[in-house]
Amino acid sequence: MNAFLRNLTPTQQVAALFVIVFGLLAVISIATLLVGFRERRNAAHGEAWLREFNDFRALLSTTWFMVVVFWIGWALGPSVATVLFAIISFFALREFITLSPTRRGDHRSLILAFFVVLPIQFVLVGTARFDLFTVFIPVYVFIAIPVVSALANDPSHFLERNAKLQWGITVCVYGMSHVPALLLLSFPGYEGKSAFLVFFLVFVVQTCMVVQHLIARQFAPLAADAPQPTGLRGRLQRLLGRAPFAPNVSRSFNWTSWGVGMAIASVVGALMSFITPFKFGQALAMALIACVAGSMGHLVMKALKRDRGIPNWGPKGVGVTGANGLLDRVDALCFAAPIFFHSVRWYFGV
Amino acid sequence: MFAAKLLGWILLGVVRLLTGAQARWWGCPPKAEQRIYFANHQSHLDLVMIWAALPEELRSITRPIAARDYWANTPMKRWITTEVFNAIYVERGGTPAPAEEGAPAPDPMAPLMPLIEALRSGDSIIIFPEGTRGHTGEPQKFKSGLYTLAQMFPEVVLVPAWIDNVQRVMPKGEIVPVPILCSVTFGAPIALGADEERRAFLDRAREAVVALRNV
Numbered sequence: 001m002n003a004f005l006r007n008l009t010p011t012q013q014v015a016a017l018f019v020i021v022f023g024l025l026a027v028i029s030i031a032t033l034l035v036g037f038r039e040r041r042n043a044a045h046g047e048a049w050l051r052e053f054n055d056f057r058a059l060l061s062t063t064w065f066m067v068v069v070f071w072i073g074w075a076l077g078p079s080v081a082t083v084l085f086a087i088i089s090f091f092a093l094r095e096f097i098t099l100s101p102t103r104r105g106d107h108r109s110l111i112l113a114f115f116v117v118l119p120i121q122f123v124l125v126g127t128a129r130f131d132l133f134t135v136f137i138p139v140y141v142f143i144a145i146p147v148v149s150a151l152a153n154d155p156s157h158f159l160e161r162n163a164k165l166q167w168g169i170t171v172c173v174y175g176m177s178h179v180p181a182l183l184l185l186s187f188p189g190y191e192g193k194s195a196f197l198v199f200f201l202v203f204v205v206q207t208c209m210v211v212q213h214l215i216a217r218q219f220a221p222l223a224a225d226a227p228q229p230t231g232l233r234g235r236l237q238r239l240l241g242r243a244p245f246a247p248n249v250s251r252s253f254n255w256t257s258w259g260v261g262m263a264i265a266s267v268v269g270a271l272m273s274f275i276t277p278f279k280f281g282q283a284l285a286m287a288l289i290a291c292v293a294g295s296m297g298h299l300v301m302k303a304l305k306r307d308r309g310i311p312n313w314g315p316k317g318v319g320v321t322g323a324n325g326l327l328d329r330v331d332a333l334c335f336a337a338p339i340f341f342h343s344v345r346w347y348f349g350v
Numbered sequence: 351m352f353a354a355k356l357l358g359w360i361l362l363g364v365v366r367l368l369t370g371a372q373a374r375w376w377g378c379p380p381k382a383e384q385r386i387y388f389a390n391h392q393s394h395l396d397l398v399m400i401w402a403a404l405p406e407e408l409r410s411i412t413r414p415i416a417a418r419d420y421w422a423n424t425p426m427k428r429w430i431t432t433e434v435f436n437a438i439y440v441e442r443g444g445t446p447a448p449a450e451e452g453a454p455a456p457d458p459m460a461p462l463m464p465l466i467e468a469l470r471s472g473d474s475i476i477i478f479p480e481g482t483r484g485h486t487g488e489p490q491k492f493k494s495g496l497y498t499l500a501q502m503f504p505e506v507v508l509v510p511a512w513i514d515n516v517q518r519v520m521p522k523g524e525i526v527p528v529p530i531l532c533s534v535t536f537g538a539p540i541a542l543g544a545d546e547e548r549r550a551f552l553d554r555a556r557e558a559v560v561a562l563r564n565v
Contacts, residue, residue, distance in 0.1 A: 090529070094370075098531040104521040110528040 010192035017199065017275065018071050025064060032057060052217065059210065062329050066202065073180075074195040079126055081198075082180040086122040088330060093118065093172035095327045099308055100164040105154030109145050109165055117141050118173050125177050128184045134342075137174040142166065171301075172327070175334030178341040185341075185350050187277040196275040197344075200283075201290055203272070205336045208265030208291040209298065215240050215260060216252030249303045258295065265291045277348070290340040297335020301327070354433035361434065365402040369519055369532040373403035376565050377538030378509060380405050384474055386503075387412070387536070388496055389511040390489045390559055391478035394420055395520055395527070396513050400476050401435055403534040413468050414476040415440050438464045438475065462495055469503050476511075479555065483522070489560060492552040500542040500551070510537040510555065512562035535562040 008016065039053070069088070073081030093114065102110065117137065124133035146162045182201065183194045219240040242254040269287020273280045344350070365371050373380070389400060397414045404412055416437040422428045431437045441461050459466075468475055477499075479492035500508060515532040540558050542551055 094529040094531060097529070098515065102518060102530075107521055107524050107528060110530075111526050114529055115526075 013275075014074060014193065014195050017196070018067075018074070021067055022071075025060075025067060029060060029064070032060060055217070059213075063206070066206070066329070070195075070199060070202065073198075078180065078183045078194075081183055082122055082126040085176055085180045086118065088326070089122070089173050089176040090114070090118060092176065092327045092330055092334070093168055095325075096168040096172055097165075100168065102164075103154060103157070103161065105152035106149060106161055106165065108152055109148045109162075112145065112148055113165060113169050113173075117144075117169060121173050121177050122180075125181050125184070130181070130184075130345075133177065133181065137169060141169060145169070167304075171297075171331070171334045175297075175338055176330065178337035179333065181341055182337070182344075185344065187348065187350055190277040193275075193277075197277075200269065200272055200276050200287075201336065201340050202333060204265050204269040204287045204290055205294040205332050207268050208261045208295055209332050211264045212252070212257060212261035212295065215257040219257070220252075246299075249306055250299055253299055253302075261295065262288060262291050282347075286340065286343065289343050290336040293339040294332035294336035298332040300335070301331040351433075354429075357430065358434045361398070361430075362402055365398060368527055368529045369399065369402075369516070371399060371402040372531070372533040373405070374533055374535045376535050376562065378507075378536055380408055380536075382407060382411065383507055384469070384472060384503075384505070385412075385507045385509050385539075386469075386474065386496070386499060387476045387509045387511050388479050388492075388555060388559065389476065389513050389534070391480045391483050392513070392517040393483060393520060393522075395516050396478065397421075397435065397437065397476070399513055399516050399532055400511065400534050408474070410436075411472075412474040412476060413438050415465065415478070417441075438468050440464060459498070462498060465495070465499060466502065469499065469506060474506075479552070489556055492556045494548055494552065496555055497542070497548045497551050504542065507539045508541065508555070509539050510558040510562060511535065512537070512559055514563070535565060537562045537565075 036053070036057075039050070069084060073084045097110065097113075121133060121136060124136060145165055146158075149158065149162055149165075179198060179201070182197045185194060185197065187194075219237050240257050240260065242256050244251050245254045266284050266288040269290075270280050270284035273283030276283055276286075278286055362371075387400065389396065394417075397416055401409060401412075401414055414435055414437050416422075416431050416435065416439055418439040418441055420427075421431045421437065422439060431439070465475055465477070477496065479496040480490045481493045482490070496508075499506075512535045513532070514535065515530055518528075518530045519532060520527040537558055540555060546554075
């Protein structure tokens with residue numbers, strides 16, 4: 001089996017990976033569908049179960065969405081993939097700006113952000129100008145945006161408005177642009193397989209988010225008068241069901257379950273080292289770096305959301321903004337990608 | 351005809367890309383009955399937004415009103431407004447203010463005539479009873495055209511709508527729109543009471559629109 005996989009061309013290997021992933025997803029989806037049908041015919045479970053089930057279905061559709069995006073990106077080549085990520089970045093920034101109130105004086109800066117900065121950044125990525133694309137936003141755009149704002153002659157909340165805009169650009173454009181940039185890294189002896197690197201990053205970050213999410217759901221801190229579970233579950237409950245560390249920002253974040261998420265995702269990353277240019281230990285370290293950055297970034301975005309008084313980017317159901325919560329799905333990736341990219345570049349000197 | 355259709359599609363695509371043009375049917379379903387949609391007015395783009403938010407089937411039987419001084423001042427705009435949006439032109443500031451103590455306007459019905467004709471021929475219409483664009487975010491007092499139409503066409507359903515965020519897409523005086531998500535929320539229909547006063551009805555209609563802001 002292993003020898004067979006090794007003998008395939010890189011393209012065939014990537015294709016095989018997608019076949020496996022799509023197959024797994026299809027099996028899970030069909031199972032979910034059947035369970036859903038049975039449940040609709042005769043409801044055997046309670047409301048809590050149903051809520052969990054719906055959550056799981058939402059997670060499944062997110063996963064489908066991401067895998068399809070990557071498949072399209074890979075099938076059509078790096079330049080199409082770059083365009084695809086540019087579009088995702090556009091929608092994410094649109095969502096970010098929608099939920100951060102801007103004033104009339106910001107209009108020109110917004111035009112600059114959406115129609116100048118974003119395309120230029122992705123063109124720089126697409127043409128592999130690594131030296132310029134890593135400094136374009138932190139250096140040039142950093143000064144350009146406040147200049148345009150100042151020329152609009154509106155000093156009220158100036159720092160706050162500009163900070164929001166800079167943040168939006170850094171997270172949604174700069175962060176996101178590092179994902180397609182991975183496709184253009186050329187490791188010696190790894191030509192044509194960069195798609196694996198993107199897959200590795202996304203899969204590892206997604207795994208760590210899902211694990212954390214599941215732990216938070218399964219082992220939420222019990223009310224003081226609730227019956228304590230016993231046995232293994234009781235022990236896990238005591239270990240993982242800690243009080244949230246920063247309850248005003250996130251009701252589910254605590255260091256223990258975060259650590260468990262990191263550990264599981266890093267091991268998963270290490271086990272996937274055969275599809276990457278890394279050795280086992282390197283893959284473990286890289287996965288850990290990506291997960292720490294991604295989960296911490298997600299926490300930061302949660303703080304931002306709390307500040308705006310919204311539970312999700314694009315509230316559940318459809319809120320008055322009509323935002324659809326894309327940013328919720330990609331924020332961890334936006335933070336993980338630049339750190340992962342630069343760690344890889346620095347360590348391997350590619 | 352073909353050009354109008356093509357441009358309609360392109361415009362729809364652009365509007366969706368920039369704003370999402372999300373329709374939220376909160377108080378009533380989208381339905382092919384004769385309706386008067388009345389909405390808050392903050393930008394010239396309101397017309398485009400609500401046009402884009404309606405489903406395809408309703409779009410063809412619903413005619414928005416457009417201010418003649420803005421939407422008819424170049425041949426291109428006039429062509430888009432009539433061919434693509436199928437809009438009804440009204441004179442701005444022409445909708446008579448609720449009769450003050452002084453002498454009534456010469457012919458209060460004149461500016462409403464095109465709307466009345468459209469309603470007589472069975473179309474739904476979209477109106478902005480504030481008459482002019484607000485600046486504060488708070489809708490201004492409604493003008494009486496809505497009341498007159500409600501009296502004349504008691505069988506037509508009155509649907510309030512709140513258009514959110516459009517003023518941020520293209521503030522007054524700018525020409526390039528920026529991408530910001532917008533939505534149109536349609537509320538539960540209201541009806542004119544049997545002996546309801548004009549002012550009371552107009553205030554109630556305005557409240558119905560404002561109430562949709564936070565649902």
